[in-house]
Amino acid sequence: MLKTLLKEVRQYRTASILTPVWTSLEVVMEVLIPYVAASIIDKGITAGNLPNIYRYGGIMVVLACFSLLFGILAGRFGAYSSTGFAANLRMAMYTNIQKFSFSDIDKFSTAGLVTRMTTDVSNLQQAFQMMLRISFRAPMNMVSALFMCFFINARLSVIFLIAMAILIVSLTLLISRASRLFRQIFEAYDGLNSIVQENVSAIRVVKAYVREHHELGKFDKAVLKVFTLQVRAETLMALNGPVMSLVVNGCIIAVSWWGAHFIVEGSLTTGQLTSLFSYILTIMSSLMMLSMIIVRLTESFASGTRVAEVIDEKPDMTNPKDALTEVADGSVIFEDVYFSYGKGGGNALSGISLEIKAGETVGIIGGTGSGKTSLVNLIPRLYDTDQGCVYVGGKNVRYYDMEALRNEVAVVLQKNTLFSGTILENLRWGKEDATLEECREACRQACADEFIESFPDGYQTIIDQGGTNVSGGQRQRLCIARALLKRPKILILDDSTSAVDTATDASIRKAFMQRIPGTTKIIISQRILSIMDADRIIVMEGGKVIGFDTHERLVEDCPVYKEIFDMQSHGGNGDFDGPVKEKEVRNEG
């Protein structure tokens, strides 16, 4: 994991090495300063010697200037290298994600990828900067302050060693206890948030069943759990304070006592005593800092692992050597194809063999989970088969350059997205240099032209992220238009008109017949109306093709198809109003 991450330091390597160098120099200055300050007292003030005060004062100012210089340099280089490192990490992840196949995306959830690229990276950026700056500073500070103590008075310094030992033991105990608690707190917070989340999204259910009090009770319980755990953890951490003060103050008293003896003996000066006091603080606070760093670094370890996973993920699909770049025609052949989503899960498709001719219109129908989407996703090679081959234009899809293949096989996905930007920009995803007229033509075929023109800004209308400002049916039509602009040899609609009313659905299909007769059209739908006039219809059940024929013949030969047909045309899904996917779309202001 570390190796993967550190590789991404790249051009910021020099800065990353120089940061601790500057920090170390800064620490040296910081440690020297109290010593010089002691000399001001001893050789200047006590002796009543003004020139000495000026001399040592001058030295101290010079040291402070250098310390400032090194401090600024360390800060600058630290910021430079850590932000650069973070940028490289993001870039490396993003680049690799672009190579991900569909199954790789399935493996990491979308939300997971987003967290990895945002929260985790910023954790790592902070950890990296801390590693370069503070984790060098704290131990350096401690060691050199300790060194100075021994230099001033070895016997007194034994006290520090004992104090340090006490602190280290108690801090480790506290931290290990607390980190366990913090993990529990994390879970408690998750519980709390999920109650809020559920109440916000299901408020209608809560109110319809008058369950406000019940929910309040649940929420109070969760809040109380968070409260109790938090108080326990923070109380534990608060012990840190008295332990630390006890040790530091104990040191001060002990040093005062023995120090007085040594001064009387003549083996210590008053100035040295005061500088010892300031070293006590330095040592103890660096210890505290060190413990904090260790906690933070262990926390970011989890982030590091998650980021490294994305960077290290080997995309499971690559372009073949000497890839084919021309797709001859829109014919599709499946030859004894088996397919499953990852190990463990059963076969999503088994033993599929079929042949679709170029220019044919093929409908696909079947229950949820019967394998319709899996089947069509194999055609543009969004997934690889486990066994058997898929041929497009007479050639195995694995021999094609993926970009060339996907440019000829356009899929309108079931869960489709529009991107923020104008309608025109979204359409041009299909063809980067498409003219407005070309876009219009595609939209006319997808029955989208009319509603687009009804918007005040027409094709320049801005689509919000996720396309939330257009209705479900409108979104689907825009997605179809976008796919049409590719002028593909094969067009696949995966339940892409489910939110479009039946009449519009029919006119889209009519447009396909007339305008793109040469394109192979594969249409998945739950609605028998959408597919019954296709040249042939594939009926799927349990990952198998159980019928592939014309409507008339299927009604006679295929009992499953007949059942669906009967249900939908007599008392089943009469489909009155065109499915209402969203609530009434309201525009306020």
Add this chain to the structure above:
Amino acid sequence: MKDKSSVFRLFAFIFRHYKGQIALVAVCILVSSLTSLASSLFTRTLIDDYITPMLNRPSSLFGGVGIGPDYHPLAIALVKLAAVLLAGIVAGFLYNLLMIKVGQGTMKLLRQELFAHMETLPIGYFDSHSHGGIMSVYTNDIDTLKGVVGDTVPRLAQSVVTIVATLVSMLVMNLPLTLVSVLIAFVMYKITTGLGKLSKKYFKQRQENLGIVNGFIEEMVSGQRVVKVFCRERQSLEHFAKINEDLRSSVFNANKISNIIMPLNGNLSNMGYVLMAIIGSVIAIGGNGSWYMCGLNGSTLTLGTLVAFLTLHKQLTRPVSHISNEINSIVKASAGTDRFYALMDELSEVDEGKVELVKDGESSWSWQSPDGQKRKLEGLVSLKDVDFGYVPEKQVLHDITLTAYPGQKIAFVGGTGAGKTTITNLVNRFYEIQDGTITYDGFDVRDISKQSLRRSLGMVLQETHLFTGTVLDNIRYGRIDATDEECIAAACLVQADGFIRNLPDGYGTMLTGDGGNLSQGERQLLAIARAAVANPPVLILDEATSSIDTRTEQMIQRGMDSLMKGRTTFVIAHRLSTVMDADYIMVLDHGRIIERGKHQELLDIKGKYFDLFTGNQI
């Protein structure tokens, strides 16, 4: 209250709940600041009062009794010091414990108040505000409040106490040195705030760029499958490289400046130290005697005083840089408190109904007016000339008049946006009508308490929502006091029993994430079972559409049918069988009922219904 700043309201809130604790905390802060001052002043006493006198006594380690240095006073002083320090430690610890209680307690109270208030808000609020935005008040905003309450304010108080106490002791010791020290502290403060202002611009830019990059990542990664299908990897990578570099450079600029603040402060303090030492020495060696060279107690500057003074000077300058930081974070948090109070200030649902639902017997219910009169619950719902709009300017329902007699089934059909769902949301008063009346068993629904009204109505929404918990818990959601047997009976009634028994733990199977481990159809069956266990006299059903395969749909259909038996039902129909069974079909168009009657009657008039039925709608 609205005109007061939200931060002020927050403080008032905390003060109201934690008067006693806050007073104690103030005492503790005072004690612990004073003791830490005392300990730093001890350096002076140590050298001046104990060590120096011992030095003047010719010491002889081997000397006889009474000649050697007398460590006795020192020992006593150290014991005293230890006692003072201990008091400080106890005060500090106590203060910490109290602050944990106050900080976490405030969070608890704020969360509870917020949630309790949120539950009273009208549905319209949830329609018009993004769910993510509401969530973030609970997560981000309350967390920032915690920072202010638990850390910033006490630290600020501590800093102020330390500064005041230090200043007083400095003044006591020496006047001119105090002035120098304050001057240095002031310069440091100015430089820190100046840098802060300088970095503000960069921080703002950093925030903006961060928003851009995060937004882009979110959008693109969610749409990654589309990116792949359209082979847009290269373009998306190019764009990302650009915004990523913008982000890097703005974060670098912002961090560069904030990284400078610490060394700058530390070293300015060091230089100030030298300055103090020089001026102090000049005074100590040269200018003894003049009144203006003394402290308030009239003492002159001695070696010990100077050493102690230098320590005090460090104490004074340390909190200076903190103060500007703390004030900054309060300002930052005020955005969070604003959002918190904005939600708290939203108006609750109005409920002035006095008529209550009371139980008569095993399964019979009555309405009870405030004057004690009782009327049997029948399930007669009637709308008269109802007008409605989500916003006053835009009316979506016009002159809706209809009556559903007990046990009748009324079906609504019509195109998207015709207003079917809206009508059903008015009966249960999710929204308030603008004009006309809705009566339930003769009572105006506004006279019935909302609780009772909604209890008497069962709802199955088009979008199914399930809660974290077992399958049984989810069914019981319909009626909290239902026994396990009643829940299972309800599941059997709506034909959900079969699939539930096939789940890994049957009725005890845990559901999480809105029942994500169930299929769409199964979730819907649970929602129907939930309504069945509530056993309401009036039902509102919004049939689900598409996305469910025909076979599951049939199962749901049967479930719904058995649920509707014997109840007044409003159903937003998508299925032919539903409308064919209906006692009345209301055909809606643009918020008006344009046709009404039975299936065959409506077909005969060859109007809108006929068009819908034959699929010839254009």
